[in-house]
Amino acid sequence: MPRKLSTPKKSPVNPRLLSYRIDASHCDLVVGSPVYPGMIVGTDPTSGDPIKATKHGVVVGLSFQGGSHTLEVFVRPAAAH
Secondary structure, three states: OOOOOOOOEEOOOOOOOEEEEEEOOOOOOOOOOEEOOOOEEEEOOOOOOEEEOOOOEEEEEEEEEOOOOEEEEEEEEOOOO
């Protein structure tokens, strides 16, 4: 069963990071961009539905996947207070 794309997964590179797979055509984020709950990170590459962040954090990396024309957005969650 494929994972639901709107749910972040733990990054295989660094389990402390969250990653979101989005359509590469629709991304306004850059490394250093702040992310907050409810913010639209991008769009689902299959359905076109918005993908929203679930936690506060900052974008620490982006990885383009040419075969599927998707972008993996890596977010470091903010430390809990």
